Amino acid sequence: xxxxxxxxxxxxxxxxxxxxxxxxxxxxxxxxxxxxxxxxxxxxxxxxxxxxxxxxxxxxxxxxxxxxxxxxxxxxxxxxxxxxxxxxxxxxxxxxxxxxxxxxxxxxxxxxxxxxxxxxxxxxxxxxxxxxxxxxxxxxxxxxxxxxxxxxxxxxxxxxxxxxxxxxxxxxxxxxxxxxxxxxxxxxxxxxxxxxxxxxxxxxxxxxxxxxxxxxxxxxxxxxxxxxxxxxxxxxxxxxxxxxxxxxxxxxxxxxxxxxxxxxxxxxxxxxxxxxxxxxxxxxxxxxxxxxxxxxxxxxxxxxxxxxxxxxxxxxxxxxxxxxxxxxxxxxxxxxxxxxxxxxxxxxxxxxxxxxxxxxxxxxxxxxxxxxxxxxxxxxxxxxxxxxxxxxxxxxxxxxxxxxxxxxxxxxxxxxxxxxxxxxxxxxxxxxxxxxxxxxxxxxxxxxxxxxxxxxxxxxxxxxxxxxxxxxxxxxxxxxxxxxxxxxxxxxxxxxxxxxxxxxxxxxxxxxxxxxxxxxxxxxxxxxxxxxxxxxxxxxxxxxxxxxxxxxxxxxxxxxxxxxxxxxxxxxxxxxxxxxxxxxxxxxxxxxxxxxxxxxxxxxxxxxxxxxxxxxxxxxxxxxxxxxxxxxxxxxxxxxxxxxxxxxxxxxxxxxxxxxxxxxxxxxxxxxxxxxxxxxxxxxxxxxxxxxxxxxxxxxxxx
Amino acid sequence: xxxxxxxxxxxxxxxxxxxxxxxxxxxxxxxxxxxxxxxxxxxxxxxxxxxxxxxxxxxxxxxxxxxxxxxxxxxxxxxxxxxxxxxxxxxxxxxxxxxxxxxxxxxxxxxxxxxxxxxxxxxxxxxxxxxxxxxxxxxxxxxxxxxxxxxxxxxxxxxxxxxxxxxxxxxxxxxxxxxxxxxxxxxxxxxxxxxxxxxxxxxxxxxxxxxxxxxxxxxxxxxxxxxxxxxxxxxxxxxxxxxxxxxxxxxxxxxxxxxxxxxxxxxxxxxxxxxxxxxxxx
Numbered sequence: 001x002x003x004x005x006x007x008x009x010x011x012x013x014x015x016x017x018x019x020x021x022x023x024x025x026x027x028x029x030x031x032x033x034x035x036x037x038x039x040x041x042x043x044x045x046x047x048x049x050x051x052x053x054x055x056x057x058x059x060x061x062x063x064x065x066x067x068x069x070x071x072x073x074x075x076x077x078x079x080x081x082x083x084x085x086x087x088x089x090x091x092x093x094x095x096x097x098x099x100x101x102x103x104x105x106x107x108x109x110x111x112x113x114x115x116x117x118x119x120x121x122x123x124x125x126x127x128x129x130x131x132x133x134x135x136x137x138x139x140x141x142x143x144x145x146x147x148x149x150x151x152x153x154x155x156x157x158x159x160x161x162x163x164x165x166x167x168x169x170x171x172x173x174x175x176x177x178x179x180x181x182x183x184x185x186x187x188x189x190x191x192x193x194x195x196x197x198x199x200x201x202x203x204x205x206x207x208x209x210x211x212x213x214x215x216x217x218x219x220x221x222x223x224x225x226x227x228x229x230x231x232x233x234x235x236x237x238x239x240x241x242x243x244x245x246x247x248x249x250x251x252x253x254x255x256x257x258x259x260x261x262x263x264x265x266x267x268x269x270x271x272x273x274x275x276x277x278x279x280x281x282x283x284x285x286x287x288x289x290x291x292x293x294x295x296x297x298x299x300x301x302x303x304x305x306x307x308x309x310x311x312x313x314x315x316x317x318x319x320x321x322x323x324x325x326x327x328x329x330x331x332x333x334x335x336x337x338x339x340x341x342x343x344x345x346x347x348x349x350x351x352x353x354x355x356x357x358x359x360x361x362x363x364x365x366x367x368x369x370x371x372x373x374x375x376x377x378x379x380x381x382x383x384x385x386x387x388x389x390x391x392x393x394x395x396x397x398x399x400x401x402x403x404x405x406x407x408x409x410x411x412x413x414x415x416x417x418x419x420x421x422x423x424x425x426x427x428x429x430x431x432x433x434x435x436x437x438x439x440x441x442x443x444x445x446x447x448x449x450x451x452x453x454x455x456x457x458x459x460x461x462x463x464x465x466x467x468x469x470x471x472x473x474x475x476x477x478x479x480x481x482x483x484x485x486x487x488x489x490x491x492x493x494x495x496x497x498x499x500x501x502x503x504x505x506x507x508x509x510x511x512x513x514x515x516x517x518x519x520x521x522x523x524x525x526x527x528x529x530x531x532x533x534x535x536x537x538x539x540x541x542x543x544x545x546x547x548x549x550x551x552x553x554x555x556x557x558x559x560x561x562x563x564x565x566x567x568x569x570x571x572x573x574x575x576x577x578x579x580x581x582x583x584x585x586x587x588x589x590x591x592x593x594x595x596x597x598x599x600x601x602x603x604x605x606x607x608x609x610x611x612x613x614x615x616x617x618x619x620x621x622x623x624x625x626x627x628x629x630x631x632x633x634x635x636x637x638x639x640x641x642x643x644x645x646x647x648x649x650x651x652x653x654x655x656x657x658x659x660x661x662x663x664x665x666x667x668x669x670x671x672x673x674x675x676x677x678x679x680x681x682x683x684x685x686x687x688x689x690x691x692x693x694x695x696x697x698x699x700x701x702x703x
Numbered sequence: 704x705x706x707x708x709x710x711x712x713x714x715x716x717x718x719x720x721x722x723x724x725x726x727x728x729x730x731x732x733x734x735x736x737x738x739x740x741x742x743x744x745x746x747x748x749x750x751x752x753x754x755x756x757x758x759x760x761x762x763x764x765x766x767x768x769x770x771x772x773x774x775x776x777x778x779x780x781x782x783x784x785x786x787x788x789x790x791x792x793x794x795x796x797x798x799x800x801x802x803x804x805x806x807x808x809x810x811x812x813x814x815x816x817x818x819x820x821x822x823x824x825x826x827x828x829x830x831x832x833x834x835x836x837x838x839x840x841x842x843x844x845x846x847x848x849x850x851x852x853x854x855x856x857x858x859x860x861x862x863x864x865x866x867x868x869x870x871x872x873x874x875x876x877x878x879x880x881x882x883x884x885x886x887x888x889x890x891x892x893x894x895x896x897x898x899x900x901x902x903x904x905x906x907x908x909x910x911x912x913x914x915x916x917x918x919x920x921x922x923x924x925x926x927x928x929x930x931x932x933x934x935x936x937x938x939x940x941x942x943x944x945x946x947x948x949x950x951x952x953x954x955x956x957x958x959x960x961x962x963x964x965x966x967x968x969x970x971x972x973x974x975x976x977x978x979x980x981x982x983x984x985x
Contacts, residue, residue, distance in 0.1 A: 116871040189868060195845060196828040196869060286845030287953030292829060293844075326727070329741040335750070357831060358842045359849040362773035369769060370762045380712055380754035387716065388746060390723045392737040397728070408720055412713045419761070425768040428839045432831055432866035498835030500866040503874040508862075682729060 012629030013205060018183045035118045038100070043181040072608040074159030075569055076144050079166050081463060083141025084456065087134050090173055094129040095529055097122045102487070102522035106515040108505040119504040120187030121206070125176060127190025128210060131306070132217040133173040135444070138452040139313040140169075140224050143252045146459055147228065149560035149567065150246045152237025152576045152583075157230040159606040160654075161223050167616025168220035172213040175623050179209045183627070186210035189502065191299055192273070194284035194292050199277045205627050207277065211270045212623035218267045218302075225259025228252055237559070239578035243337070246558040246581075247323075247330060250337050251316030254344040255309050261348070262305035269298035278626075293358060300351035308347040310444065312340060314451025315382060318404050321454055322386045324554050325401040326393030327682065329582060332385040339378035339385075346375045356424045357431045365424040372422035376415060383408055396682055398554070399473035400454035406481040407446045407454075414442030417492065435495020438488045445484050453480070453532070461553045461692070465565045466543040470686050472535030479528035487521025490514035548692030550674050555682060555694035557582040562593055564670040565692055570603045570658055573667040588696060596671055600660040607656050614644050708757050708764075774839045774851045777820060784820035784852070785813070788943040791823065791830035791843040791865065793913035794872030799902075801940035805895040806902050809916045810932030811880040814888040815858045821851040824947045826911055831867040834880045840866060846951035855882030872915040879931065895934045900925070902935035902942065 016022055020043045024036025057063055070078055101122050104114045114122070148156055156162050179185040186206035188197040197207040232253045236245070245253075273295065275281040282290035323330040330336065352360070352368040386408060395401065417439040420426045430436060453476075461467045494514050499506060539546070551565040559576055560567075562584040574597050580586045587593040618641040625633030677691035684690060727734050770776070777784060788799040799806040811834075813819055823832060823843040832851065833840030836859075841851040855861070865876040883891070900906060900923065909922050920933055 116874065120868065120871075187868075187870070193829060193867075201828055201870070285953075286950045327736075328738050331741055331743075332747055332750070333741065335747055355842075357774075357840050358844070359775070359847075362770045362776070365773075366766045366769035369765045370758075373758050373761050373765070376712075377751070377754040377758055381750045383716055384746075384750040387720055387723060388743075388750075390720075390727060392735050392740060393727050394729050394736055394738075395724060395727050397724075405720065405724055408716065412716050416710070416713055423761075423765050423768065425765075425772040428772065428774065428841075429835070431840060432833075498833070498862060498864070500833075500864055502868040505874045507877070 006631055010630070010632065012625075012631070014182070014628045014630065018205075020181065031115055034113050035115045038114070039118065039180070042096075046177050046180050068608060071613045072163070072610050074155065074163055074606040074609060076148050076156045076159065076162060077463065077567065077569075077571075079162050080141045080143075080145030082166060083137040083144060083169070086170060086173060087138035087141060087452070090129050090133040090137070090176075092529060093177075094126050094134055095526060097126040097129075099522045099526055101126065102515075102519045104504065105506075106512070106519040108503075108515070109509060109512055110505060110507060112505050114504060116504045117184075117187060120502070121185045123502050124186045124189050124192075124206075124210065125179075128186075128213070129173075129176060130444075131190060131310075132214060133169070133176060135310050135448050135452075136217065136221060137169055137173075139255070139310065139448070140165075140221070142317070142452060142455045142459070143228060143255070143313055145463060146455075146560055147249050147252045148231060148235070149462075149563070149571055150249045150558050151232060151235065151240055152559050152572060152578065153231060153235040154570050154572065154575075154603065155606060156227050157235060158227050160609045160611050160648075162227055163609060163612030164615045165220040165223040165227065167612040167614075168216045168223075168619050171616045171620035171623065172216035172220070174620055175209060175213040175216065175627070178624070179206075183209070191303065193299075194273060194276070194295050195286050195290075197273060197277075198285055200285070207273070208627040211274050211277070212626055215267060215270050215274075216619050216623060218263045218270070221259050222263040222267070225256040225263065228256035229260060232256070237575050237578050240583070243334070244578055244581050244583070246316075247319035247333070247336055247340075248313070248316035248558075251312040251319075251340055254340050255312045258305045258309045258312070258344055258347065262302045262309065264302075265298045266302035266306075269295055269302070272298075274626075293355075296355050296358065297351070300354045301348075303354065304351040305344075305347045307443075308343055310448045311451075312343065314407075314448050314455075315340065317400075317451045317455040317458070318386060318407060320558070321400040321404050321458055322389050324458075324556055325396045325398055325404075326390045327396075327555070328389055328393040330385075331388040331391075332381075333581060336382060336385055339381050342378040343375060346371065346378075350375065353422055353424075353427070356427045362424075369422050369424045369427075373419055376419055379415060383412065394682070396685060398457075398686065399468070399470060399477055400458045402474065402477045403450040403454035403457075403480075406477070407450045410446035410481070410484065411443060414439060414446065417442060430495050432500055433495035434491040434499050434501050437501050438491035438495060441484075441488045441491075445480075445488070450480065453477075458554070459560075461546075461548045462551070462560060462565045462567070464543075465547055465549055466539065467546040467548060467553055467686075467690065469535050469539045469542065469546075472531050472538055476528045476531035476535060479524050479531055483521045483524030483528055485521065486524060487518050490518045490521075545688040546690075548690060549670070550677050550692030551670075552584075552694050553690050553692045554685065557585045559583050562587060564673075568663075568666050570605055570663065573597060573600065573663050588694070591696075594671060594674055596668065597664075600664040600667070602660050603658040603663060604655045605658055607654050609648075609651075609654070611644065611648055615641065618644065708761055712754055712757055772839065774841050774853075776852060778818040778852050778854050780818045780854070782817045784818040787811075787819055787821045788940060789821050789823040789832060789843065790943060790946050791825040791827065791832070791869075792910055793827045793870055794865075794876040795910070795914075795916045795919060796832065796863075796865070796876070796878055797910060799938045799940070799943055800892070801938065801943070803892050803896075804936060804938055805892055805899060806935040806938035806942075807895070808910070808919070808933040808935075809878050810930055810934075811863060811878055812888060812891050812932075813855050813880060813882045814885045815855050815882040817885070818852060818854045821853070822943070823849045823851060824943065824950070826946050826950060827913075828869045829867050830865045830869055830876075832863070833866050834861050834863040836861040837880060842867065846947060848947060855880070858882050858884055858887075870913065872913070875915040875917070881930070896936050899934040899936040901937045903937065906935065907942065 020039035021036050024032045057066060104112045104119055183205040186192055186209060188207060192207060192210050195201060232249060272283040276283050276285060282288040284290050284292045284295045319330055319336060350368060350372040353372045356365050421439055457468055457473055494511055499511055548565050551563055552561040563572060618637050621633055622637035625637060674693060677693050679693045679695040680689050681695050786802055788801055790797040795808050797806060797808055798811050823841060825843040825845045830843045831840055832843060837853045837855055839851060839853060841849045843849060859882050861880040863878045863880045910919060
């Protein structure tokens with residue numbers, strides 16, 4: 001690429017042809033029109049969504065609030081909420097894509113309506129979004145919100161870095177979103193195997209969008225992992241020893257460790273692929289010493305631990321939910337901790353099972369197959385321990401509990417199909433088939449997604465001060481469970497019938513009935529999402545009836561329930577002293593909860609910083625410039641990023657003081673409010689009578 | 704067997720979980736309630752050892768079956784294996800019978816009862832060959848050679864496919880494995896030797912274009928046979944080894960020439976006068 005060429009093309013590869021409706025206008029054949037209309041519709045949703053959001057913020061004059069109270073806030077609680085909002089937005093897009101794919105396949109006997117390229121973009125963005133821009137932000141947001149509260153900390157260890165992680169993740173998500181409007185996304189699937197994604201075979205911008213959105217997200221996640229791990233190591237309240245940490249915090253720690261070790265291989269793999277594509281290196285090419293298996297190794301060295309990065313926090317949520325709503329101490333705490341750690345370590349020993357069929361020796365395959373099955377042991381133990389927690393409990397079927405029970409039953413099936421796939425003999429038969437698709441959705445949907453939605457219902461009252469509507473929550477939960485079963489159980493059968501994954505069309509009429517059932521399941525899942533949105537709307541409308549300012553709507557057991565809902569920005573008026581597991585239950589039993597303090601102290605909190613949004617914006621424009629070969633944009637963004645970091649290096653005044661008086665005022669306001677509410681028994685938990693204060697134990701009987 | 708053992712772990716959960724959920728629901732005031740009960744050595748040992756014993760049993764099974772079903776392991780048989788060299792193109796498989804001098808696209812004729820020893824490579828991106836009814840699958844990768852052994856015990860027609868996404872024509876990269884009696888197979892070989900197209904440089908060049916089988920048939924100026932196959936003669940093992948070497952040396956993959964990626968393969972194949980033997984994948 002010569003200098004005159006670069007000067008003559010200031011917008012790089014960008015041209016009118018990059019617009020989603022251009023091909024349809026140039027060549028209005030039926031297929032082009034159908035695909036053009038769908039692509040343009042999707043792009044318009046993004047554009048209209050953005051315009052409406054901007055208009056509403058301007059109309060209600062909220063730009064100032066948005067900037068100073070949210071975007072630049074280093075508060076872990078607000079960052080957590082923003083992560084979860086991002087996760088829901090991306091979930092909506094990826095679910096619509098899933099519905100589109102299911103519709104295509106239901107009518108895919110000999111054709112269907114989508115072009116192969118369009119379909120390939122759909123499965124690539126669906127996977128990429130669900131893993132990197134739905135699941136990761138969801139769990140990162142939940143950990144962000146809950147973990148510092150559970151360990152009695154005021155914030156994470158590096159609040160501004162936390163904001164930067166969010167900025168980078170949002171930049172990656174924005175890159176995937178803008179690929180709907182300008183250009184096309186990769187067709188190489190969520191794992192983007194070369195040489196297909198090399199410039200030789202995919203010269204367009206698609207794989208570049210994929211590479212840079214993943215790079216941004218993986219950097220953000222590495223920082224997040226470091227941030228969480230340091231927070232848990234260094235910022236626990238006095239007395240909170242490791243073996244007194246709530247299980248959710250334990251899973252957060254294991255996930256953070258996995259992030260620290262597993263994310264860099266991904267960053268390296270995508271960087272090497274970028275070098276291949278941009279500078280003609282030969283890491284993964286067919287020729288000149290390149291070897292695509294290196295990519296497979298690096299990617300799955302990230303990819304398999306990633307599976308446990310996703311699932312472990314959900315396991316933590318289930319531990320909290322089952323214990324709380326069974327009104328019991330968690331059974332086998334020590335065992336659950338050991339099982340979590342065992343899973344974290346074993347997760348690094350199994351990556352090769354993703355390519356049993358690449359031709360390595362039977363010895364290697366057998367060893368990795370057995371290692372994969374080993375993970376079944378601690379996972380099985382966890383399910384037994386949750387069951388034993390329910391045993392002789394007083395179980396309340398709240399929405400999070402419904403998700404938990406659905407998870408336990410469905411996840412066992414996913415685990416069983418996993419054991420089957422771990423047998424190389426079976427894998428040779430169903431590798432790359434929709435059986436595999438059914439398997440990983442069977443563990444990811446009931447495992448991760450149900451866990452995160454349960455967490456959303458469980459901690460929503462803590463974050464916003466009012467409970468979510470129970471009725472709509474139940475409708476949504478049942479739609480999720482039924483929809484999941486209808487959508488994915490048929491895929492097990494289709495996989496055994498030899499249907500490969502990622503196929504836009506097929507020629508076997510026997511597939512059609514099962515595909516129709518799966519389409520029905522996908523429709524139910526869309527209903528479930530709609531019910532979640534309706535639930536949020538209804539809950540906001542009814543918020544005054546369902547307030548739980550006292551802060552403990554579920555008779556909670558850990559420290560996050562010991563403060564008001566929503567909590568003050570500094571979380572705790574005084575850092576609690578911990579003497580045992582289930583610290584808040586212990587305090588309630590010892591009548592030491594809800595105390596006024598004798599003295600109050602000034603609290604030092606981090607100041608707002610524009611680093612997060614600025615680095616996010618710079619990251620986005622850098623990546624966009626790289627995707628389209630707009631070199632001046634790349635250079636400017638890179639310089640802007642450097643300057644931002646250097647300027648930040650000179651910032652000395654990074655904290656501010658919340659005065660003792662202010663803390664005293666807020667704390668007393670809360671304790672006074674407690675006096676005016678009635679403590680309720682668990683029978684009234686889901687009624688407006690629940691003000692967030694739980695009845696104490698009476699004669700050894702928990703109400 | 705594996706499934707049975709796995710069910711053994713799962714069954715208690717399916718039975719006990721709903722029962723616990725019902726028996727110890729909040730409304731059932733008569734059921735026993737032990738809010739502080741958090742440990743039982745017996746139950747903990749059982750929870751760990753149950754799955755551990757089953758995984759230990761599974762490990763033995765997996766070790767044996769993995770070795771027994773290793774696709775690289777030649778099948779025990781009284782008859783010597785039929786060699787087939789498989790080249791994955793976008794978006795069709797070329798099957799070369801080097802010892803018989805014939806080749807086919809779209810149909811894989813096999814003699815029933817005789818083991819087949821396949822060697823596979825790809826002229827383009829990664830692909831994965833599978834004939835579900837005959838078991839097993841293996842990837843085909845550029846510049847590398849993999850192996851697959853299989854056998855059809857009885858005559859029949861079996862769907863074969865590529866399971867690894869490789870672009871627009873992916874869903875049409877299917878073929879039919881036709882297992883026939885040895886006599887019928889010999890007739891097919893004779894007929895193809897006499898009436899097939901010559902697998903020469905110009906034909907190979909057309910095959911290496913990114914086209915589906917139907918597009919290729921049109922480009923070759925012939926209709927597909929009634930069974931969907933395109934049959935060739937003058938097929939040698941050199942074609943296979945040339946593709947491996949050309950792909951490895953980069954003749955097939957000049958950067959920034961997408962869509963025509965594999966076009967130079969064929970020219971290279973004919974230019975390469977002294978082909979080396981197929982490379983084994985390291």
